Amino acid sequence: MRNEEDRMTDCEKEVQGLKDALSKANKEVEKLSRIKSDFISVISHELRTPLTSIKESISLVLDGIAGPLTEEQKKFLAISKNNIDRLAKLITDILDLSKMEAGRITMHKRKLNVNELIKEVYASTKASVEQKNMEFSISLGTSVEPTWFDPDRIGQVLKNLISNAIKFNKNNGKIKISSAKENINNRGFVRIIVEDNGIGIPAEDIENLFRNFSPLDTSMTRKYGGAGLGLSISKGIVELHGGDIWVMSEPGSGSKFIFTLPVYKEHEEFDFLIEDAMERSKHHDIKSSLIVFEIKDAKDKAENVIAEVENIMKNTVMGPEDKIVRRKKEGCIAIIAGADRPGAMAIIRRLKGNIKTPLLFGISVYPDEAMDREELVNKAEEDLKSGRNSMVPQKILLIIDDEEAFTSMLSFRLKSMGFDTVTANDGERGVELAKKNKPDLILLDLMMPKVDGFEVSKRLKQDSDTRLIPIVVFSALVNKNTKESIEQLGAAGFIEKPFEPEDLLIKIEKVLEVKNR
Amino acid sequence: MNGQKRILIVDDEEDILNVLKFRLEANNYEVLTASDGQEGLNKARTERPDLLILDLMLPKLDGYKVCRMLKFDEVYKAIPIIMFTAKAQQKDEELGKEMGADAYIAKPFEPEILLEKIRQLLKKI
Numbered sequence: 001m002r003n004e005e006d007r008m009t010d011c012e013k014e015v016q017g018l019k020d021a022l023s024k025a026n027k028e029v030e031k032l033s034r035i036k037s038d039f040i041s042v043i044s045h046e047l048r049t050p051l052t053s054i055k056e057s058i059s060l061v062l063d064g065i066a067g068p069l070t071e072e073q074k075k076f077l078a079i080s081k082n083n084i085d086r087l088a089k090l091i092t093d094i095l096d097l098s099k100m101e102a103g104r105i106t107m108h109k110r111k112l113n114v115n116e117l118i119k120e121v122y123a124s125t126k127a128s129v130e131q132k133n134m135e136f137s138i139s140l141g142t143s144v145e146p147t148w149f150d151p152d153r154i155g156q157v158l159k160n161l162i163s164n165a166i167k168f169n170k171n172n173g174k175i176k177i178s179s180a181k182e183n184i185n186n187r188g189f190v191r192i193i194v195e196d197n198g199i200g201i202p203a204e205d206i207e208n209l210f211r212n213f214s215p216l217d218t219s220m221t222r223k224y225g226g227a228g229l230g231l232s233i234s235k236g237i238v239e240l241h242g243g244d245i246w247v248m249s250e251p252g253s254g255s256k257f258i259f260t261l262p263v264y265k266e267h268e269e270f271d272f273l274i275e276d277a278m279e280r281s282k283h284h285d286i287k288s289s290l291i292v293f294e295i296k297d298a299k300d301k302a303e304n305v306i307a308e309v310e311n312i313m314k315n316t317v318m319g320p321e322d323k324i325v326r327r328k329k330e331g332c333i334a335i336i337a338g339a340d341r342p343g344a345m346a347i348i349r350r351l352k353g354n355i356k357t358p359l360l361f362g363i364s365v366y367p368d369e370a371m372d373r374e375e376l377v378n379k380a381e382e383d384l385k386s387g388r389n390s391m392v393p394q395k396i397l398l399i400i401d402d403e404e405a406f407t408s409m410l411s412f413r414l415k416s417m418g419f420d421t422v423t424a425n426d427g428e429r430g431v432e433l434a435k436k437n438k439p440d441l442i443l444l445d446l447m448m449p450k451v452d453g454f455e456v457s458k459r460l461k462q463d464s465d466t467r468l469i470p471i472v473v474f475s476a477l478v479n480k481n482t483k484e485s486i487e488q489l490g491a492a493g494f495i496e497k498p499f500e501p502e503d504l505l506i507k508i509e510k511v512l513e514v515k516n517r
Numbered sequence: 518m519n520g521q522k523r524i525l526i527v528d529d530e531e532d533i534l535n536v537l538k539f540r541l542e543a544n545n546y547e548v549l550t551a552s553d554g555q556e557g558l559n560k561a562r563t564e565r566p567d568l569l570i571l572d573l574m575l576p577k578l579d580g581y582k583v584c585r586m587l588k589f590d591e592v593y594k595a596i597p598i599i600m601f602t603a604k605a606q607q608k609d610e611e612l613g614k615e616m617g618a619d620a621y622i623a624k625p626f627e628p629e630i631l632l633e634k635i636r637q638l639l640k641k642i
Contacts, residue, residue, distance in 0.1 A: 048603035
């Protein structure tokens with residue numbers, strides 16, 4: 001008996017020892033992975049610095065600033081420059097990959113329709129595909145629903161796949177991107193296919209295709225140059241979205257890269273809604289804010305949830321003015337907490353990990369500057385009652401431009417930055433929509449047939465409904481005269497086409513900031 | 518103040534200072550340089566350039582601090598600042614913006630994009 005017990009204890013001791021060793025080893029691995037990621041981050045910085053001088057020196061000579069060049073000299077310098085860009089891209093890719101391995105990469109997911117992204121990527125890559133004399137087309141599934149994804153990152157995946165299709169093409173090359181809705185085991189997905197009729201991939205290479213640096217030692221690489229890290233990164237990105245990526249290929253007739261993005265059911269969206277609310281609240285220049293949790297369709301479970309939420313909020317440090325207000329209206333329950341922005345975010349973070357009851361949630365973050373607290377509570381209630389999907393009151397931007405491709409691209413960009421948009425493709429309609437929607441800001445193209453930007457602006461300024469809406473004007477054609485006319489129009493801002501979306505965002509934020517004062 | 522706009526470049530890499538100076542001078546800007554954060558801050562205050570191109574990783578005083586000290590100062594906050602860095606991580610960009618930087622350019626950079634950004638920031642209506 002005594003022996004038996006001893007043996008048990010020995011056994012337990014051994015198990016415990018093994019457990020300790022394992023957890024120590026795990027920590028060691030984590031530490032190493034972090035060290036590796038830090039190391040790569042430092043190295044990438046060290047590599048980029050000399051590359052910058054090299055690239056700029058070559059560009060200076062190539063641009064003819066340092067004196068005239070022969071065609072031959074230009075050709076060779078252009079080759080150097082292209083390869084420097086390739087190297088820089090590789091460094092970025094390595095950094096991305098190491099961040100992914102160390103779990104240090106965050107996807108900024110928004111609820112968007114992937115079809116819009118495909119259109120945008122199509123527009124921005126069309127020129128480089130057609131330059132290779134390849135045909136490029138898209139075919140978008142009409143029943144594709146909006147879902148949560150990071151538009152920049154999924155855009156990166158699409159661009160990687162397109163650049164591979166270009167690289168491995170043959171004569172009469174074709175690339176087609178398509179989207180469709182599908183169901184697997186009762187779970188909805190959006191399926192995106194990038195298809196080409198290029199050289200295809202031998203069966204023995206498919207298995208290793210998505211592994212880091214795998215293409216380096218295959219026959220394809222020797223012939224065509226490696227596909228780099230694009231596919232490994234794409235796989236990482238898609239998997240961080242809860243999707244899957246794979247390839248179907250036949251040597252000689254082409255490849256089909258397929259990836260999926262999950263469509264979430266409403267009660268699964270809570271985490272995303274929170275992230276989204278945080279993201280959007282950035283555009284409101286919020287110093288203090290009001291958070292509204294809307295629990296829809298919750299008659300029976302409501303009390304439990306409220307208790308859960310209240311408990312979490314009580315244990316979170318809030319400002320002196322903060323309070324929890326609970327209101328019930330027609331099966332809808334709003335829990336309202338006022339807090340300064342960091343406080344509000346702390347509450348949100350805690351809620352994120354702690355709400356256990358799966359329910360339909362809505363969450364809003366209201367800026368708390370223009371209105372007093374009571375007014376704000378009323379406004380939140382009103383929004384809830386009117387069934388306005390009370391995600392977050394977004395700033396509405398009206399885009400008026402006759403170029404449809406441009407408005408839809410810009411609209412998508414702005415939506416992905418957290419704004420709501422309305423578009424008009426002629427001046428007449430623009431004025432109409434301005435009256436109807438009362439946007440927070442109008443983005444106005446100057447050169448339009450019939451009713452041009454100047455006329456639109458004049459009409460808006462004459463109407464008391466629209467007089468105070470700030471207008472940001474853009475135009476491709478700018479000379480001293482147009483500039484003076486713009487100033488006379490009293491536009492709040494001006495941006496020259498083509499512009500980077502980033503710059504437009506800065507301008508928009510500046511104008512909205514002034515308006516809010 | 519008519520004619521040439523003055524740009525101050527703060528970077529600890531002499532090679533980068535040289536190539537960038539050449540590029541900007543070729544585009545009719547007057548160029549001042551500084552090779553650490555302290556010198557950069559001093560020159561920004563005494564010379565009052567029209568625009569600042571500011572590296573992040575600098576000896577003595579890093580780029581964030583220089584940016585913050587200028588942007589949170591009524592006298593100098595109107596000087597546009599372009600953050601210039603080889604780090605190229607989202608986090609840095611956000612931090613740069615919080616410090617009040619007007620634009621952010623990653624190294625290695627496209628000359629056309631840098632020049633365009635400079636033109637835009639100097640134009641400002």
